[in-house]
Amino acid sequence: METAVNTITDFVKSLDAELRVFDMGRRLYRLSNGQFQKFENLEIPYPTPLQRHAWLGFLIWWNETKEEPLIWFLKLPLDEQGKIIPATRDDFIQRLMKAIQNRVNNPGSKEQSILNESELAFTPNQERMASFHAKSSRFIGKHASSYYEPAISYLKGEQTPEQWEALGLQGLADVCARLEDLNHAEIIKKALEWLPEAPKYQVLALLENEEIPTELALYILNLLENSLDSQAPNQALIASGLRALSGSKTIQPRQALILKILSTPSIQDDLEILSTIVSRCWMDLENPEICHQLFERVAKQEAGEQIFVQFFIDLVAIPGVRTWLMEMVRRTERSEELSRCIGQLFGAIQKH
Known part of the structure; x- marks a missing residue:
């Protein structure tokens, strides 16, 4: 009796293949097979959604053969709770089954084209x-x-x-x-x-x-500190340096650096740097002062209200971050610009 194939994980097991799943959204990191299986089984929301999607890279291979591994890139839409939408996933499984069957039965076939017809497929930069x-x-x-x-x-x-x-x-x-x-x-x-x-x-x-070693992380932190202390801080260096530090274990030094960036007049309103903090350093928003100062700087942008709503809606979908954002929203000590942005946010929510 054949085992039912209800998930991507089930399907790969039915092929006697190995699976690795990578998040391709905010940062590139490996999702454990257990974590991905819980996500597929609707047990947990996706841990790092981006624009209400799970951006995934799949690596499927066979240890017993020299055949090239299969590589798929899919953006799976998520529901309001950040969980997988089963119907979308089921449709993907059917497409993947056809693609794999084409490869097995006709090695010369271009199964990649089958997946590319799906609206779920994407090409990473x-x-x-x-x-x-x-x-x-x-x-x-x-x-x-x-x-x-x-x-x-x-x-x-x-x-x-x-x-x-x-x-x-x-x-x-x-x-x-x-x-x-x-x-x-x-x-x-x-x-x-x-x-x-x-x-x-x-x-x-x-x-x-990468999860960079502490010594390398501290060296990069020092580079950024020196730039911030100069008369003309290097925006490109600071933005790329924050990206490098975002996955490091040097949490307190990184957060101190972010606060310094957000209080340095010549660079605190740089939209690329603010976007980098939002997209890569979201875990640092657990620090209430960082969360508050970040959105104060966002609120002072030329299109502050629209950017605020965009950043807030993107971040609130990440499990755990919602609590920190709501604390920021409830904070009474805030600028008029931030108050207007919060009002715009609630107006946008009521429309939906």
Whole structure:
């Protein structure tokens, strides 16, 4: 008797295949199979929704064969509680079954085109795609890409700084995904001392997908502190540096840095930096002062009311963050601009 296939997890098991699931939204990180299965079974909401979707990367492979793994990118819509919508998932399973059957029965078929017909399919940007390939290669024991050796050679200072334009983004992603290998974290730390601006910002942005070691995190924190203390803080460095620090365990130093950013006049209203805090450092909103100061700065934007509503609705869908946002909304000590934004928010909610 065949086992019923009700979920993506069930389907992959029916193929005797291995599964890895990655969040592709706010940051790229691996979801445990148990966590993903609970999400599929409607036991828990999605942990890190973005724009009311779960942005997922699936890696499916067979240990017993040399066949290339299957890679799918899907954005699954979520209900108001942040849980999976079963009907949408069921439709996806049917499409995936057809795609896999095409591959098994006709190895020359282009099953990717079947999924691309689905409105759920999406293509990650180049940066996120490079990180995904770097991480997935490590998980299944494959070698890094051919771009890895030139990238590590460059970061070791074996080439001139100007030669960065010849580097492949995939090579830098491979290095960042292997921080624990061959002292890569130390290599990156030393490279940040002399890297030209463009590759420096790229490396920092790629590090957002890693849990960087404390020593490297503290070095990056120091870089940002020095920039903030200068007469002209570097907006691009601070935004990319925050991305690098967002997944680190240096919580208190990072939060102190964010508060300093939000109180530095020349940069506190920079929309890119505010957006970076919202999209990457959402866990730091547990600090009530950060949450309050962030939205005070948002409220003072030229289109503050619209941006406030957009940020609030996006963040409130993340489990746990709602409590912190409601504390911010109830705070009586606030500017007139923030009060207007909160009023706009409640008006938007009542319309829906």
